[in-house]
Amino acid sequence: MTPPINDCIEVCVCTYRRPQLRITLETLAALRAPDGFTLSVLVIDNDATPSARPLVDSIAETFPLPLRHVHCPEGNISIARNGALDHCRARYLAFIDDDEIASPDWLCALVEELRHTNADVVLGPVDAVYDETAPSWMRNLAIHSTRPVWVRGIIRAGYTCNVIIDRQAPAVRGRRFDPALGKTGGEDSLFFTEIQEAGGRIGYSERALVLEDVTPERLAYSWLLRRRLRMGQTHGRLLRRKIGTGRFLGNLAAALAKATYCFGAAVLGGYDTTRRNAALLRGALHIGVLMGLTGMRELELYGAGQPHRAKS
Incomplete structure (x- = not known):
């Protein structure tokens, strides 16, 4: 196995028939690299057929960062995320969802917290963006937004919609997402809970913001x-x-x-x-x-x- 590149961050986007993927990739193309790091992007396609490949192939030549497509079928998000762990070539793996928008300094903020706290994992916030059809109570509660949950001042679980992971950290090395939870959800909670239980440190950067448009079906x-x-x-x-x-x-x-x-x-x-x-x-x-x-x-x-x- 090729050793991971220590001064590289690979951003993984797990996707499944999501048309917003193009917009997500456009925001990744505009990312600023943290000092001392290079960036690359890995698209893990979880569809039965590699439906995201035409999009990735069409923009790869002009994309400002190394961009790869890997097909990891099918219909199970744990298989996709384990595919990211298997195919990532960098020591640091960042995850963002295929319908999110990253700010240009997203990775800089995650890495700053990673360096400052010596954490193994750093999470960032996800703010929901509603259109005019969203009920006012949803806006008031920001019910679709994502933040970590602290228990007595410690983050004991995490999520993959906005995170960077040090794959060489002892508590992370060799860990996998549970395929049995790949259709129900909760596989990311278990993954990060096990990291924390193994002595890993989970940090948080409020400045590492990504945005998510809330689709009509999720307003139900x-x-x-x-x-x-x-x-x-x-x-x-x-x-x-x-x-x-x-x-x-x-x-x-x-x-x-x-x-x-x-x-x-x-x-x-x-x-x-x-x-x-x-x-x-x-x-x-x-x-x-x-x-x-x-x-x-x-x-x-x-x-x-x-x-x-x-x-x-």
């Missing part, structure tokens, strides 16, 4: 409910991995109490659409935790015909 309340249920299932499954019978019952009771409280708050706050919907979605999250704790089959949000999105 049913989509948001399903996503919150699945996120809760992921959290419940992670809890189930490391708790005994006593703590299992305690976590079960806590999730039930939280769900009950949230649904009660939704009733009491019914006059305020933002408060009501926030409480209902939070309640759905805790119902998902119950489902995950008890081992119920997880919802499949990604698969054949479904664009991949697994922010969890």
Whole structure:
């Protein structure tokens, strides 16, 4: 195996029939390289046929950075992300989704935090961009935006929609995304949770911003409910991995109490659409935790015909 290039950052875009890929690649072409680094771009195509190849081939010759297309079928986001780990030629691997827009200094901000904190992984924020059809309560809650969750001042899990990873870090080396979770989502939460549990440090840079246009199908309340249920299932499954019978019952009771409280708050706050919907979605999250704790089959949000999105 060829040793990774230490002074290179490879930006990976996992894609599945996403027309916005062209816009994402255009923003990557405008990236500024952090001091001391060169950049390259790797497109991992997760479709059954290499549907993204014509686009990549058409722009590769004039693209200002080395640009490669790799076909890793099919319909399972973990296969695509493991393909990125397998085919990346650089020590540092950055992930961005195929419907996101990177700011020119995106990687500079991630690397600055990586150097400053000596972290193994650095996350950045994703801000949702809504069109005029989005309900005001969604805008108020920024419900589609992504930020890490801190537990007692520590980030214990992460996501692949805005991240840089040091592949040579001991806690990262040899780690894989679980293909069993490649259709339900949650594979990135597990991946980064295991890094943190192995002693890896996960940092965060607020300046490493990327933007995401929210598509009409994701404005549906049913989509948001399903996503919150699945996120809760992921959290419940992670809890189930490391708790005994006593703590299992305690976590079960806590999730039930939280769900009950949230649904009660939704009733009491019914006059305020933002408060009501926030409480209902939070309640759905805790119902998902119950489902995950008890081992119920997880919802499949990604698969054949479904664009991949697994922010969890």
